[in-house]
Amino acid sequence: MENKLSQAFYSKALEYIPGGVNSPVRACKSVGADPVFIAQGAGARIWDVDGREYIDYVASWGPLILGHAHPEVIAAVTEAAQEGTSFGAPTWREVELAQLICQLVPSIEMVRLVNSGTEATMSAIRLARGYTGRKKIVKFDGCYHGHADSFLVKAGSGVATLGIPGSPGVPEEIVANTISIPYNDLKTLKEVLDTQGDEIACVIVEPVAGNMGVVPPREDFLPRLREWTEQRGIVLIFDEVITGFRVALGGAQELYQVKPDLTCLGKIIGGGLPVGAYGGKKEIMNQVAPEGPVYQAGTLSGNPLATAAGLATLKVLSRPGTYEALEARAEALAQGLAEILKGLSLPVKMNRVGSMMTLFFTNQEVVDFNTAASSDTKLYGRYWRAMLAEGIYLAPSQFEAAFISLAHGREEIDETLNAAAKVLKGLI
Numbered sequence: 001m002e003n004k005l006s007q008a009f010y011s012k013a014l015e016y017i018p019g020g021v022n023s024p025v026r027a028c029k030s031v032g033a034d035p036v037f038i039a040q041g042a043g044a045r046i047w048d049v050d051g052r053e054y055i056d057y058v059a060s061w062g063p064l065i066l067g068h069a070h071p072e073v074i075a076a077v078t079e080a081a082q083e084g085t086s087f088g089a090p091t092w093r094e095v096e097l098a099q100l101i102c103q104l105v106p107s108i109e110m111v112r113l114v115n116s117g118t119e120a121t122m123s124a125i126r127l128a129r130g131y132t133g134r135k136k137i138v139k140f141d142g143c144y145h146g147h148a149d150s151f152l153v154k155a156g157s158g159v160a161t162l163g164i165p166g167s168p169g170v171p172e173e174i175v176a177n178t179i180s181i182p183y184n185d186l187k188t189l190k191e192v193l194d195t196q197g198d199e200i201a202c203v204i205v206e207p208v209a210g211n212m213g214v215v216p217p218r219e220d221f222l223p224r225l226r227e228w229t230e231q232r233g234i235v236l237i238f239d240e241v242i243t244g245f246r247v248a249l250g251g252a253q254e255l256y257q258v259k260p261d262l263t264c265l266g267k268i269i270g271g272g273l274p275v276g277a278y279g280g281k282k283e284i285m286n287q288v289a290p291e292g293p294v295y296q297a298g299t300l301s302g303n304p305l306a307t308a309a310g311l312a313t314l315k316v317l318s319r320p321g322t323y324e325a326l327e328a329r330a331e332a333l334a335q336g337l338a339e340i341l342k343g344l345s346l347p348v349k350m351n352r353v354g355s356m357m358t359l360f361f362t363n364q365e366v367v368d369f370n371t372a373a374s375s376d377t378k379l380y381g382r383y384w385r386a387m388l389a390e391g392i393y394l395a396p397s398q399f400e401a402a403f404i405s406l407a408h409g410r411e412e413i414d415e416t417l418n419a420a421a422k423v424l425k426g427l428i
């Protein structure tokens, strides 16, 4: 594979950027490859700096649900940029975006915009602690909530990919207040809530896990979580940074009909520009400064370009039939892959919720991090490299999701299935 320019950029990057990348999973270490440097994207496709074309299932790790360089998003960002890129003062698009989020996400009555998913989750747990006057937080093994100190305990995504148990630099005193328990495990959850409930400020959960690969919630997991936290005055936080506007217009809370107290958003609401948000019940959100005492701020928060891209994206997503179209494409891909796998004796399990899916290279049903971790990551690496050679760009880790966008049409799905048929046969 001709990749001279990617190699040259990577060599230079290694001199100036730790590991040559600005986020660890991009380094492709776990799939035994060097990163491909991307030059441009359009619709479902991207091109690397050496001119090779790929069908993209990373979608910037989820934000690009409309595909790359969607004309309405580009027009909105261009118009906003011509008016000025940042003011550090209130602007009208922030209010429009906040209103739209409150209208579309069932549990959100008020929302604060920030610059990343990490800022959103970090601020949400501070708010939950401030509101309840309690210190402990509960999270689930293999879920990833960004890289704030409190979350770097048995975390998913790059932390799981690189096999890092926690992180040096995170004080023990901080993570002593983080309890991490298995996903989908109601028995352990009940025990923890029964024994430590009055010290617990919040439970934070990915309502569909995406950062240990895709793991759907068991049928009673979210309803019990809601019921038991409410009974104990614990704030329930849905981290919908991936699932927000992905699995339904109103996110996982709409899909599963469970309302959290606070919701964290990011990715799609920025249409590919840096953004995050946390919102929920007015009674809790009113505790945020300057209305209340819980401090949180941001120089670029509510940025005109990011809010313009987010508004344009949400407007397209709000059109009738959008999620049905997305589901049809994802289902076609999933069915095609299932057909291919049926004829092969490969240890592969597929998990999918709407337009997010993962092929786990294991014989076990994947319901939590332990079962996800039973995957043969070396085999995934072989699959990834062979798919890349066929022009299919997948997440360079077993513990991530593949994202289907509205730009993935029949042509892209068929090309992907042809490649997968060839590659999966070659793995036997």
Ligand SMILES: Cc1ncc(COP(=O)(O)O)c(C=O)c1O
Pocket (backbone or CB within 6 Å): 116, 117, 118, 119, 121, 144, 145, 146, 147, 206, 210, 211, 239, 240, 241, 242, 266, 267, 276
């Ligand atoms: C569920 C979830 N929460 C939080 C984050 C953190 O978001 P960001 O990378 O924008 O800080 C991510 C992704 O990185 C995520 O997938």
Ligand SMILES: N[C@H](C=O)CCC(=O)O
Pocket (backbone or CB within 6 Å): 023, 024, 025, 026, 061, 144, 157, 158, 211, 242, 400
């Ligand atoms: N899984 C992460 C986010 O969802 C991947 C993004 C990153 O850490 O670079």
